[in-house]
Amino acid sequence: xxxxxxxxxxxxxxxxxxxxxxxxxxxxxxxxxxxxxxxxxxxxxxxxxxxxxxxxxxxxxxxxxxxxxxxxxxxxxxxxxxxxxxxxxxxxxxxxxxxxxxxxxxxxxxxx
Amino acid sequence: xxxxxxxxxxxxxxxxxxxxxxxxxxxxxxxxxxxxxxxxxxxxxxxxxxxxxxxxxxxxxxxxxxxxxxxxxxxxxxxxxxxxxxxxxxxxxxxxxxxxxxxxxxxxxxxx
Numbered sequence: 001x002x003x004x005x006x007x008x009x010x011x012x013x014x015x016x017x018x019x020x021x022x023x024x025x026x027x028x029x030x031x032x033x034x035x036x037x038x039x040x041x042x043x044x045x046x047x048x049x050x051x052x053x054x055x056x057x058x059x060x061x062x063x064x065x066x067x068x069x070x071x072x073x074x075x076x077x078x079x080x081x082x083x084x085x086x087x088x089x090x091x092x093x094x095x096x097x098x099x100x101x102x103x104x105x106x107x108x109x110x111x112x
Numbered sequence: 113x114x115x116x117x118x119x120x121x122x123x124x125x126x127x128x129x130x131x132x133x134x135x136x137x138x139x140x141x142x143x144x145x146x147x148x149x150x151x152x153x154x155x156x157x158x159x160x161x162x163x164x165x166x167x168x169x170x171x172x173x174x175x176x177x178x179x180x181x182x183x184x185x186x187x188x189x190x191x192x193x194x195x196x197x198x199x200x201x202x203x204x205x206x207x208x209x210x211x212x213x214x215x216x217x218x219x220x221x222x223x224x
Contacts, residue, residue, distance in 0.1 A: 009152070034212060043202060044155075044215045090154055099170055100145065100204075100213060102155040 002027035002095045006103035013081055014111050021076040021106050023065075023091030033074040034092040034100075035065055044090065050074065061085070083112045114138050116216035118203050124222045125193045133188040133219050135203030142208045144186035145170075146178060148199040149218075155202065161186055193223045 007022035025031060032051050036044040048059025055067040065076045074091060091103040119134040135144065142163050147155040147170075157170030159178040167178045175197060177189045186205075190197060200220050204213040 004154075006154075043217050044204075046212050049212055092155075099157050099160050099168070101157065101171070102147075104152055104154040 002031065002093050002101050004091050004093050004101050004103040006089075006091055006106050008106045009104070010107045010109070012109045012111065015083055016080050017110075019076070019078040019081050019085075019108070021089055021091075021108070023074045023076065023103060024072050025074065025091075025093045026072065027093060027095050029095055032094045033065075033067060034094075035059065035063070035074070035076050036090045036092060036102075038088045038090065038105075040087070047076070047089075081108075081110050083110050086110045116203055116205055116214050118201075118216040118219050120219060121217070122220045122222075124224065125190075126224055127194060129193050130189070130191050131193065131221075132190075133201055133203075133221075135186045135188070135205075135216060136184055137186075137205040137214070138184060139205065139207070139214070140183070141205035141214075142183075143206045143213075144180065145204040145213065146176070146186065146188045147202045147204065148172065148197075149202060150199050158188065158201075193221075195223045197221065198223045 003026045034049045035047040048057050050057045050067045058064045088105045088107050090105045094100045116137045145160040146158040149155050156172045161167045161180040164183040179187045200218050203216040206213045
């Protein structure tokens with residue numbers, strides 16, 4: 001089965017700093033990749049997804065992610081974070097068997 | 113359009129008690145999922161269903177059972193609750209094909 005690892009457990013940034021959160025997956029077949037965000041006390045919301053085509057995917061709220069197949073990576077980026085981006089971010093992957101596996105999550109704290 | 117709803121929102125159980133969590137979706141989605149979320153571990157898939165009358169095991173199925181008797185409902189049962197099952201449980205659904213999952217608001221379960 002596929003698995004996902006997120007390198008950063010907790011990231012602390014100041015407003016306007018650039019963000020990159022790492023995500024690597026382990027799976028030999030075709031995958032679909034996702035980034036979800038969970039604001040405090042809320043359920044998961046989709047930020048962006050990759051199924052095929054252009055490996056640079058743009059999502060909501062200025063986030064983007066790049067799929068690098070050779071590195072099995074799908075890193076999340078944002079050029080300039082805001083205080084309201086404070087949340088937990090989850091990378092996820094689905095394979096042929098229709099189940100979705102999540103990484104452990106990265107907690108982002110943005111200082112005003 | 114309610115989307116994905118979960119009942120109850122919060123529950124306290126004693127060790128050995130049983131309970132059923134209900135997930136309902138009104139989007140006519142084929143696939144439904146149950147996850148548990150624990151600090152530092154992200155979301156882990158318990159069971160999922162690819163259609164009415166079908167279920168499959170995920171990453172952490174032990175101690176749980178599920179049923180999908182109606183397309184819109186996906187039940188998660190704990191026959192004999194254990195403190196290790198203290199968690200937040202999320203249900204999700206999605207249509208077939210290349211589509212994302214929609215998450216419910218979660219059920220917080222405390223097993224004493």
